[in-house]
Amino acid sequence: MTEYEVESVLDSLELTSDMTVYLVKWKNYDPEYNTWEPIENLGNCAKKLAEFLKAGPDQERTDFEKMKSFLSQHTEEEVESVLAKLRNKKGELTTLIEPNADEVHRTVSRFLFNRKLLSSAKDFAYAHMLLLTHFLHGKRKQQLANIREAEERYNAACETAARLTLENNFDLESPPMDFTYIPSSVPRDGVVVTDDPVIWCECRGNCVSNRDACCSDLNDADFAYSRRTKRLKLEKGTPIYECNKKCACDETCLNRVVQKGITLPLTIFKTKNNRGWGVRTPDKIKAGTFVCEYVGEILTHENALQRTNQTYCFNLDFNQDSNSVAFVLDAARYGNVSHFINHSCDPNLEVYAVYINNLNPDLHHVALFAKRDINKNEELSFCYLDLTKAKFTSSKRKKLVRNECRCGSSNCLGYYYLN
Numbered sequence: 510m511t512e513y514e515v516e517s518v519l520d521s522l523e524l525t526s527d528m529t530v531y532l533v534k535w536k537n538y539d540p541e542y543n544t545w546e547p548i549e550n551l552g553n554c555a556k557k558l559a560e561f562l563k564a565g566p567d568q569e570r571t572d573f574e575k576m577k578s579f580l581s582q583h584t585e586e587e588v589e590s591v592l593a594k595l596r597n598k599k600g601e602l603t604t605l606i607e608p609n610a611d612e613v614h615r616t617v618s619r620f621l622f623n624r625k626l627l628s629s630a631k632d633f634a635y636a637h638m639l640l641l642t643h644f645l646h647g648k649r650k651q652q653l654a655n656i657r658e659a660e661e662r663y664n665a666a667c668e669t670a671a672r673l674t675l676e677n678n679f680d681l682e683s684p685p686m687d688f689t690y691i692p693s694s695v696p697r698d699g700v701v702v703t704d705d706p707v708i709w710c711e712c713r714g715n716c717v718s719n720r721d722a723c724c725s726d727l728n729d730a731d732f733a734y735s736r737r738t739k740r741l742k743l744e745k746g747t748p749i750y751e752c753n754k755k756c757a758c759d760e761t762c763l764n765r766v767v768q769k770g771i772t773l774p775l776t777i778f779k780t781k782n783n784r785g786w787g788v789r790t791p792d793k794i795k796a797g798t799f800v801c802e803y804v805g806e807i808l809t810h811e812n813a814l815q816r817t818n819q820t821y822c823f824n825l826d827f828n829q830d831s832n833s834v835a836f837v838l839d840a841a842r843y844g845n846v847s848h849f850i851n852h853s854c855d856p857n858l859e860v861y862a863v864y865i866n867n868l869n870p871d872l873h874h875v876a877l878f879a880k881r882d883i884n885k886n887e888e889l890s891f892c893y894l895d896l897t898k899a900k901f902t903s904s905k906r907k908k909l910v911r912n913e914c915r916c917g918s919s920n921c922l923g924y925y926y927l928n
Contacts, residue, residue: 515554518561519543522575525624530579531558545579577617580633581640591645592680600781601678607646608639616640648681655683663777663846666690669770673846674791677779684777684786689843691804692770694874699809700836704866709755716752716764723764725750728864734763740797741766741861741878748827749863749876767863767876771801775889777849784915786849787888794883800858803847803875805840813837821848827862828870835871847877852925853890855918857883860891890916893925 513535520532522545530545551558595603616636619626626632660675667673667690675684696702708727712719717736725732733749735742743749752764773790780787794800803823810833813822821840840848850858863874877891914925 515551515557518551518554518557520567520570520575521561522572522579524579524627531561532575532578545582573617573621576621577613577640580617580620580636581644583637583641583644587641588645588681591641596679602649602680605642605646605649608643613639613643645681652677652681652683655686659684659686663690666692667771667845668692669772671771672774674774674776675778676776679779679781682779687842688848690845691843692845693802694804694807694838695843696807697809698812700807700872702807702867702872703869704754706753706755706866707868709753710757712752712756712758712762714758716756716758716762724752724756725764728868732764734766735797736763738795738797739763739766740795741799742797743861745859745861747861748873749861751863751865753866766799767802767874768865771846773798773800775801775846777846780851780888782915782917784851788846788850789886789888790883791886793885794879796879796881798879800877800879800889801845801847802863803838803840803844803860803877805838805844805848806842807872808837808839810834810837813839816841823875825871825873825875827873838875850877851888851890851916852893852914853916853918854892854914854921854925855916856890856892857881857887858889858891 514537516534516536518531519534521529522532523529528547530547531551532543533546533551534540534543548558592602595605597603616639620632620636626636656675656677660673663673663675669692677683708724710716710719710723710727712723716723717732717734720726720732723732728748728750730748730750731743733741733743733751741749749767751766751768752758752762756762758764773794774792776789776791778787778789779785790800805821805823807825808816813819816822816839818841819839821844823838823840824834825836825838826834857880858877859880861876861878863876865874877889883889911924914921914923
């Protein structure tokens with residue numbers, strides 16, 4: 510059985526002459542999970558209760574507000590029960606109708622001035638559902654405002670014309686408001702990204718026609734993109750060398766794809782099967798199409814080990830000549846749309862190492878390309894196993910965490926590992 514620890518007692522409300530309830534803030538839980546508890550439920554926190562009684566109740570909060578809060582108190586199961594009734598056959602939330610404000614006020618006032626109603630199961634059930642619906646409507650209204658704010662913030666940070674859309678038509682969770690959207694990776698302490706290419710091409714016309722003298726050939730690699738389709742044609746595990754800022758070709762060069770950033774409209778949405786947020790495409794995407802770069806904070810391997818949340822850490826380990834990983838990308842707090850792309854055991858995106866201006870083998874870009882043709886409104890995914898390759902594991906590392914996989918693919922392993 511889970512033991513909840515009281516962080517503090519915030520307020521009190523006298524329901525009857527012989528019953529008072531106390532507003533409790535639970536440790537490690539947000540304020541929205543505060544609950545009103547009778548004194549018999551506070552036996553293990555006598556000191557916290559004594560501190561509250563010494564300070565006295567919140568003088569700025571009226572008894573009306575306290576009663577309203579008490580009547581709307583709810584469990585997560587109750588919220589899900591209400592939301593389940595509001596979802597259509599597609600599992601999407603329909604309009605949450607706001608209760609009449611006058612009826613809400615009358616109901617709270619009735620209980621405030623006639624405490625005997627609290628012992629009436631019928632009256633209490635009506636008031637509770639009315640106030641819970643009122644609470645959920647306000648939460649949905651705030652959630653939609655948060656979604657629009659995050660959508661505007663993300664799009665303002667993008668350096669391309671591609672439009673990002675955010676939506677949650679499943680529950681009342683808002684997108685992470687402390688997540689900073691960045692268009693390109695940001696080096697942190699101990700990381701120096703040189704933006705001065707040491708190799709470049711002298712192609713004056715079409716780089717495709719001069720493939721034997723272009724950047725890929727100068728780096729002993731194959732030309733990455735098809736002249737006919739302008740999409741990736743390389744096998745998995747093959748590096749991509751794009752033209753850089755010193756090359757003689759201009760911005761229309763076919764060998765400049767990843768550096769142009771995201772060009773496809775994408776939708777960040779809340780999934781329906783406990784996989785958090787995900788990303789889908791509103792349009793069809795052809796195999797070989799560049800979708801997005803995995804960006805974040807570029808950390809030294811040593812600094813990455815100090816991060817408590819390594820869920821979004823991606824090893825820059827394409828350099829097979831190195832016996833260890835020097836740098837790690839962490840997209841937990843800073844990143845782009847790739848932060849929201851889920852894992853799949855049968856992904857539709859493939860990961861490629863890309864070199865542009867910086868040719869340091871240990872500091873490549875991480876690009877996601879369509880592995881196959883992707884249907885309209887299909888969710889995007891890539892394999893998270895790339896996040897936890899053996900070279901990133903050392904004797905200093907914590908053991909890898911086994912996570913339940915809910916990708917739903919026919920060849921799903923049922924789990925995947927993260928740091």
